[in-house]
Amino acid sequence: MIEIYLLEQLCAFEECATLSRAAQMLHISQPALTHSMQKLEEQMGVSLFERTKNRITLNENGKLTAQYARRILAMENDMIERVQLFDKSQRTITLGSCAPVPISDITPLLTTLFPQRRIAFEIRNHDEELLEGLYKGNYQLVVLHEPPQDSAVFSFAYRTEQIFLMVPKQHPLAVHDSVSLQQLDGQNLLLYTKIGFWYEMCKERMPHTHFLMINEMDAFDEVTEIAAFPSFSSDAVLTPDSRTYHNQKRVMIDDPCAAATYYCCCMKKDHSYYHPLFHRLHSFRK
Amino acid sequence: MIEIYLLEQLCAFEECATLSRAAQMLHISQPALTHSMQKLEEQMGVSLFERTKNRITLNENGKLTAQYARRILAMENDMIERVQLFDKSQRTITLGSCAPVPISDITPLLTTLFPQRRIAFEIRNHDEELLEGLYKGNYQLVVLHEPPQDSAVFSFAYRTEQIFLMVPKQHPLAVHDSVSLQQLDGQNLLLYTKIGFWYEMCKERMPHTHFLMINEMDAFDEVTEIAAFPSFSSDAVLTPDSRTYHNQKRVMIDDPCAAATYYCCCMKKDHSYYHPLFHRLHSFRK
DNA sequence: ATGAATTACGAGAGGCGTAACTATT
DNA sequence: AATAGTTACGCCTCTCGTAATTCAT
Numbered sequence: 001m002i003e004i005y006l007l008e009q010l011c012a013f014e015e016c017a018t019l020s021r022a023a024q025m026l027h028i029s030q031p032a033l034t035h036s037m038q039k040l041e042e043q044m045g046v047s048l049f050e051r052t053k054n055r056i057t058l059n060e061n062g063k064l065t066a067q068y069a070r071r072i073l074a075m076e077n078d079m080i081e082r083v084q085l086f087d088k089s090q091r092t093i094t095l096g097s098c099a100p101v102p103i104s105d106i107t108p109l110l111t112t113l114f115p116q117r118r119i120a121f122e123i124r125n126h127d128e129e130l131l132e133g134l135y136k137g138n139y140q141l142v143v144l145h146e147p148p149q150d151s152a153v154f155s156f157a158y159r160t161e162q163i164f165l166m167v168p169k170q171h172p173l174a175v176h177d178s179v180s181l182q183q184l185d186g187q188n189l190l191l192y193t194k195i196g197f198w199y200e201m202c203k204e205r206m207p208h209t210h211f212l213m214i215n216e217m218d219a220f221d222e223v224t225e226i227a228a229f230p231s232f233s234s235d236a237v238l239t240p241d242s243r244t245y246h247n248q249k250r251v252m253i254d255d256p257c258a259a260a261t262y263y264c265c266c267m268k269k270d271h272s273y274y275h276p277l278f279h280r281l282h283s284f285r286k
Numbered sequence: 287m288i289e290i291y292l293l294e295q296l297c298a299f300e301e302c303a304t305l306s307r308a309a310q311m312l313h314i315s316q317p318a319l320t321h322s323m324q325k326l327e328e329q330m331g332v333s334l335f336e337r338t339k340n341r342i343t344l345n346e347n348g349k350l351t352a353q354y355a356r357r358i359l360a361m362e363n364d365m366i367e368r369v370q371l372f373d374k375s376q377r378t379i380t381l382g383s384c385a386p387v388p389i390s391d392i393t394p395l396l397t398t399l400f401p402q403r404r405i406a407f408e409i410r411n412h413d414e415e416l417l418e419g420l421y422k423g424n425y426q427l428v429v430l431h432e433p434p435q436d437s438a439v440f441s442f443a444y445r446t447e448q449i450f451l452m453v454p455k456q457h458p459l460a461v462h463d464s465v466s467l468q469q470l471d472g473q474n475l476l477l478y479t480k481i482g483f484w485y486e487m488c489k490e491r492m493p494h495t496h497f498l499m500i501n502e503m504d505a506f507d508e509v510t511e512i513a514a515f516p517s518f519s520s521d522a523v524l525t526p527d528s529r530t531y532h533n534q535k536r537v538m539i540d541d542p543c544a545a546a547t548y549y550c551c552c553m554k555k556d557h558s559y560y561h562p563l564f565h566r567l568h569s570f571r572k
Numbered sequence: 573a574t575g576a577a578t579t580a581c582g583a584g585a586g587g588c589g590t591a592a593c594t595a596t597t
Numbered sequence: 598a599a600t601a602g603t604t605a606c607g608c609c610t611c612t613c614g615t616a617a618t619t620c621a622t
Contacts (some may be wrong), residue, residue, distance in 0.1 A: 001294060003360060006614090022577060034578060040613095046364060046373040050465035052325060054576055054621045061373050074357060079354035080330060087332040087347050131620045254431050291587090306601060318588045320603060325587095339597045340601050579618075587610080596601080 004076060004140040006040040007069035009033060011046050014066040028029060032215040035227045040065075052215075068141065084135040092118035094140045099123070100195040102143035105276070105284065110141075113276045133257055133266060144263045145197050155265040160285035161258045163198070165251040175229060180250035181205040190211060192220045192230035198232070201257055235237045290362065292326040293355035295319060297333075300344060300352040318457055325331045326351075352453040371423040378404035382425035385409070385482040387522045388548050391570060393430070398563045409482045411443070420553060427560065430549045431483050441551040445570035448545045449484070449520040459516060464538035467491040474498060476517035480504045484518070488545055 009026060013033070016022035023030040035058075041048045048062035058066065088094075093110055097103050103121050110119045122139070123143040124130050130142040147154050165184070167174045173187075179187065191199065193213045202211065213231065214220045218229075230251075265283055266274045294541040295312060299319070302308035309316040314475065323342075327334045334348035344352065374380075379396055383389050389407050396405045408425070410416050420439065434441050451470075453460045459473075471492040477485070479499045498515065499508045506517075516537075551568055552560050 001290050001359075002366070003289050003291065005289065009289060018576065028612090029614050030576080031578075031615085035612075037363050038578095047579095051577085052621090053578095053619075056577065060376065061369055064372055065365065065369050068361070068368070072361050073287075074353070074366065074518055075361060079351065079358065080288070082354070083330060083347055083351050084332055087349055090346065238483060304601065307573090315589050316601080317590085317605095321587075324603095337602085338596090339594075339603095342602065445609075574600080574622085577619085580616085581614100582616105583612105583622105584609080585610105585612080586598080586607105589606100589608080592604085594602085597599085 002040065002043050002282070004035055006043070007072060009036045010040060010062075010066050011073065013037065014063070017057075021148070022080045023029075023283065049260060051163050064245060071145065082137070089137045089140055092120055094138065095119070095121040095138045095140035096133050097121065097123055097131060097141070097143040097196065098125070098145050099143070099161070099260065099262070100192075101196060101234070102264065104157075105159065106141070106143070106281075109280050113280070123194050124199050127197070131265075133252055134265065138198050140266060140270065141260055141277075142265050145260045147263050148265055151211050152268055153265050154268045155263040155272045156278050156281060157261050158234075158278075158281035160259060161236045163232050163255055165230050166233050166248040167230045167248055167251050168228055169230065169249050171230060173251060174249045176251055178254055180254045181243055181258070184230075186211055188229045190214065190220070190223060190227060190229050195232075197260075205255070205257065212284060288326065288329050291358070292322055292329070293358060295322045295350075296326060296352050296355050297359065299323065300349070303343075305342060305571050320527055324358065324367055348473070361514050368423070375423045375426055378406050379426045380424065381405070381407040381429070382419050383407065383409055383429040383482065384411070384413055384416060384431050385429070385447070385484060385546065387520070388429035388445075390552065392427070392550065392567075395566050396427075398561065399566070407419075409480050411482055411486050413476045413483070413491060417551075420551065426552060426556065427563075430551060431546045434548050434551055439551050439555055440554045440557045441549040441566060442564050443547050444550050444564075444567035445522075446545060447522045448520050449521050452515050452519050452534040453537050454514050455533055455535050457516060459537060460535045460538055461553070464540055466512045466540045467544070470497055470516075474510060474515045476500060476506070476513060476515050478503065481518075483546075491541070493544065502520075 011027050013019060013022040016025055019028050019033045019037070019125070023033045026033070044061075046061045046063060047059060048065055050057045050059045079198060084277075095103065095106055097106075100123060103123065107119055107121055110117075112143050124133070127146055127148075129145045129154070130139065130144060131150070132152065133139040133149060134142045144155070147157070165173070165179065168269065173179060173184075176183075182205070186208045187206075188210045189206075189212065191201075191202065191211045191213055204210070212227075214223060232251075233250075264278065271278075295308070298312050299305060299308040305319050305323070306316045312319070323335065323542055330347075330351060332347045333345060334351055336343045336345045341506060379400060381392055381396065383388065383392075384407060388405045389409065393405055393407055395402075410419075413430040413432050413434075416425065416430060417439070419438070422429050425511040428440070433443070451459070451465065459465060459470075468491070472494045473492075474496045475492075475498065477487075477497045477499055478486065479485075479501050488495070498513075500509060502553065519536075557564075
């Protein structure tokens, strides 16, 4: 049987077009590569190269072999990646979410319901990334803001979130009780960075707005307090304590897209395993 | 990167269920296998086995790995096979035919039209085998008795063949000028073995007939001369010389399936290359 | 003169075998 | 006693590196 390293070297040679450059790329000597290619040729049982005194190139057989080789190498990498993911998925539950609120909803439930398994989580801006991760095994659970179409995926709309604006009382916008996103476009706005799909929504609906991104949640609370800029909050976030926001006015946002429904999803085959979780998620519905 | 031999050994282990038996099957010692499996486990980065003092079995990771490994090994074999076929197809033209007549029609044309390439041929009983071989590259040209459906295949109906019966004059059937295959069913018939789809047709239409199969063409001519059994001939076969068959009567066969149309085919992408052949084949049409 | 390929030869890694040991049936 | 797996150790193959050679730009 032909070993993998020969196929790797062949592909490197095809990329680099000369043995010397390929050897450099592979961190081996050039004579070693010569030998390998001779061996490969012998083991394939057909000629793979066009040789002149000072030049060696792939012939048609060689090009075809390299094509197949690439697919085999890709399959091997895929195997390793998938088995490692599978192994990890057996010991840890990874939750992928399109927004931060579901993380704080669901993570505590997971730790109590599945104490023997490690819990991890990630925020992603796009539902598609999350679904792909669910299929590949990167995530065992994902929370989307659109219902998934695939019949292999179980989903449960477990809660909604409505965002609104916190506006400093002296700010011009503070005269309104409600505004549209279009009205906000062009303003300076404070935004916490890790808000998942909300960020994409803001970019799309308010393309002219300058967002002041803040990384730390603690800093965010402090800055909103002091700064003269409006910031977002939501009905899902508990105001840290009554002291905060004494100088801020709550302004509603008219747009329908200021409200989101969260769909907690798993692969259907895993539904019974995660049933306890979905059961508990019922309590989030009013 | 993980080498192929480790994957082979893993698959062997999965088949054999014990290291000792797998080692035996692989023609290596059992400690060597132990080592390999330890190495594979290490390179995969996850545990693959459930170990007790005296027993080692694949765990879920291991089973998954073996599954992928099988696919990778299959791909490698496929690569070798296909490249070798490709190489061969570049230097020889292999003609696959459903009957002997097209072979003697086409082979001489090929040798004159493509003198730089070796010519090989094969007879196959089923059109499907031929088409499959055409796709895979086993054949560059095939002759079918049904027009191919695939739009990637070019076909040209270049001639017909009509079979009839040669009957010894003292034989009861010799009173007829024409018979149906159904009438023949149950008779003893002489048949040359290498007649491709005709054989399948005979089996189907005359399930109760005893066929006396003869391997050698020379022998066939002699036996038909002497034997008291009817035999097939066709309008495409030239009677060797007038001496032959002086004691035989020609009896027509009514059934439509006693006539065949031959479709000479190649992949469409190769059509221009084989154009000279198809051009010459026009002369076979009346 | 520089760079590319091959050949020759030697070093070192690693696959594999033998032997010895432990545990299970 | 027989069978299964692991550990230890040494051989030998095979991969790779260095050096030298040939040829082309």
